[in-house]
Amino acid sequence: MMLEPSIDALQEKINSKYTLVTLSARRARQMQETKQVLIENPKSHKYVGLALEEIQADKLYYEAAEE
Known part of the structure; x- marks a missing residue:
C-alpha cells in the first residue's frame, strides 16, 4: 500500500522529518477540534493524512524562527 502524499514529496516542502511530524500532529489535533479542512476533496479520512495533504x-x- 502506497501512502499519499509520499514522504519524498513532503520533504521537498519541509526538509526535516521531525518538523513534518510535529506540524502534522498539531494540525491534526486542531482539525479534530474545529472540523475545518483547508483543502477541497481530500483523499484521506484521517486527520494526520489530511494535514499531510494540506x-x-x-x-x-x-517558517523557521530567526535566532
Missing part, C-alpha cells in the same frame, strides 16, 4: 497543497507550511 502540506502538499501548500496550505500548511512552516
